Amino acid sequence: MSSLDRTDHSSAPEQRLPVVVVGAGAMGKEWLKMLAASPHAVTVGLVDLDLELAASAITSLGLEGVAVGDSVVEVAQRTGAAAVINVTVPQAHRVVNEQALRAGLPVLCEKPLAPTVAEALRQVALANVTGGLLMVSQSRRYxxxxxxxxxxxxxxxxxxxxxxxxxxxxxxxxxxxxxxxxxxxxxxxxxxxxxxxxxxxxxxxxxxxxxxxxxxxxxxxxxxxxxxxxxxxxxxxxxxxxxxxxxxxxxxxxxxxxxxxxxxxxxxxxxxxxxAEGVGFDVPKRREEIDGSLEDFVTSLRAGTTPQNEVRANVGSLAMVEGAVRSSALKGERVDLGSLLEESLTQAITDETNDDVARELRSWTSATDGINTPAWGSAPATNASGGAR
Ligand SMILES: NC(=O)c1ccc[n+]([C@@H]2O[C@H](COP(=O)([O-])OP(=O)(O)OC[C@H]3O[C@@H](n4cnc5c(N)ncnc54)[C@H](O)[C@@H]3O)[C@@H](O)[C@H]2O)c1
Known part of the structure; x- marks a missing residue:
């Protein structure tokens, strides 16, 4: 038993959320190791484009009863998974998130959510269209x-x-x-x-x-x-x-x-x-790193509340990155992040190929309006059992 206080959030073993992990690379294996000891979720499937890599990850970690495949939707259907953890390379995040959300599966996605803010805004719109929870795992918050x-x-x-x-x-x-x-x-x-x-x-x-x-x-x-x-x-x-x-x-x-x-x-x-005079502190004892972000995801999913870094909240962090990259290309010129957001919305509308997502993006009066649309969990929960809504 760890010294962590598990009284608030832990689930009985049979109630652990069944998840499919997508991505069997270096970080995918870290997730699999953590999940093997998690009171919140259990791995039922592992997906990678490289099937041999996925199979060898299962063997090397001594995991049992984990299905392997190269399609998140097929493996989720086969295993009865209720959520997806996306640990693929950043360029693949949006496509995998889209497949999962359209199949009714909420997603916890590794950082960075996307290579660009435009691609991140398309995922905010996708989350709105599907009504599913999309959270970014920014594990260093925990x-x-x-x-x-x-x-x-x-x-x-x-x-x-x-x-x-x-x-x-x-x-x-x-x-x-x-x-x-x-x-x-x-x-x-x-x-x-x-x-x-x-x-x-x-x-x-x-x-x-x-x-x-x-x-x-x-x-x-x-x-x-x-x-x-x-x-x-x-x-x-x-x-x-x-x-x-x-x-x-x-x-x-x-x-x-x-x-x-x-x-x-x-x-x-x-x-x-x-x-600073009169300022002290206590250090809490909570789950840390990816264990902490998983707990945030599962408890929010079950309670119908909004976790940290629900997709729209994460756009601000990505805008900092893209703004810094742009400024560097402009030899250190000042880049206004509000303008970057609005230009990214125009780009997102140009790039989006799905009619429903493009319509959603066009319905926003601005990118700021878009990331302020009500987040998953900000309305009273209609399904507290943890499934997609
Ligand atoms: N939170 C952290 O501290 C931390 C640390 C390391 C990595 N990461 C993040 O984790 C993610 C993965 O990093 P990594 O080091 O494991 O990368 P990696 O290259 O080792 O592994 C990525 C895996 O994803 C698979 N993949 C790619 N596209 C796919 C698709 N469409 N469908 C299924 N599988 C696909 C690849 O075959 C590969 O096995 C990245 O987003 C990275 O930034 C986070």
Whole structure:
């Protein structure tokens, strides 16, 4: 028995949500391992375009009774699955999410939801059209020391600046080493999303520059420096690299917050420092990382409530990434994130090939209107048993 408090949310073994995992790569295996011990969900199927890879993942992890296939809909039907966990490469996320949602299956999708904001908006519209839950697993929101840090930041009053540094040596051959912006698109999405979680403040504009150190093993830019203007007027100052050979930070980055009542810092691990009179903290004991996002997904699905990073809430984090990439291409020019969102809606309407989704996108008066359409779970639940609505 773990030291975690399971009294609130755990399900009896027979009530665990049966799920199909799509994607048997490195991260798919992490999900399978976590699910094998989860009180919330159980893997009943594994899908990958590479059937041999899927079969060998099942064998190497010693899993039993897990069906394998290359079609999410077929495997879900065969196994009676009630939800899908999408751990494919980012380029495949939208297609897999669409197949699942149209089959009535809610989806928990790995970050980044999509390569572009336009593609993310198409998925907001898809969620509206199908009425299903689509949540993005931004697993770095689920750290107990981050939750305590967030409580502290909430006590500090108006913010002046938030600083985050992420310096890591990261060898993960595959799509990351080939993409144009491995740091911003694949790594910083976590830190940008944490900024929004930590402060509740929304970025409105960004200036960014990116580059690739001479020794980098990445094809694209592995280093970046960005400054975001937040709605409050405060600034988020971010720097990072994925090919750092010394003084590495946590995967969660190192954070400092300066505000009217004082300052606080988090090393991304277990060290939280507060320099503000009368501000203390308690560290909660909850499930962390993908275990935490799974709990959020399953409990929200069952209760009919809106989880963190329900698809429309995640668009703001993706807009930070795309804004930073655009600014970098414009040699550090200021990119307005509101304009980026609206241009992305025009692009989404142009790209969308399904009539129902295109109609939904065209019905929005703006992208902001679209991401403010009522989220799954914001209306009273009609099916608390966990099925798609
Ligand atoms: N939360 C985290 O900290 C974290 C860490 C690592 C990876 N990730 C994310 O997890 C996802 C997967 O990363 P990975 O490292 O496992 O990648 P990977 O390349 O190792 O594995 C991806 C798998 O998806 C399969 N696939 C691709 N398209 C498919 C489709 N249409 N249908 C079925 N299968 C398909 C591929 O065959 C491959 O086996 C990415 O979105 C990545 O950003 C998240």
């Amino acid at each position: 750290f107990n020391h981050l939750a305590a840090f967030r409580d502290v930041v909430g006590e500090l009053g108006p913010l002046a600046s938030v600083n985050a540094q992420f310096f890591h040596e990261d060898h993960e051959p595959g799509f990351r080493e080939e993409m144009a912006h491995p740091l911003l698109v694949d790594g910083s999405i976590h830190h940008f999303d944490v900024l929004r979680y930590l402060t509740g403040d929304e970025p409105v504009a960004v200036r960014c520059s990116t580059w690739n150190p001479p020794w980098s093993w990445f094809a694209g830019d592995a280093s970046a420096s960005a400054e975001f203007e937040l709605t409050s007027g405060a600034r988020f100052v971010y720097s990072g690299s994925r090919c750092t050979r010394g003084l590495q930070t946590s995967w969660n980055a190192e954070w400092r917050v300066y505000a009217e009542r004082g300052a606080a810092a988090w090393d991304g691990n277990q060290l939280l420092r507060v320099d």
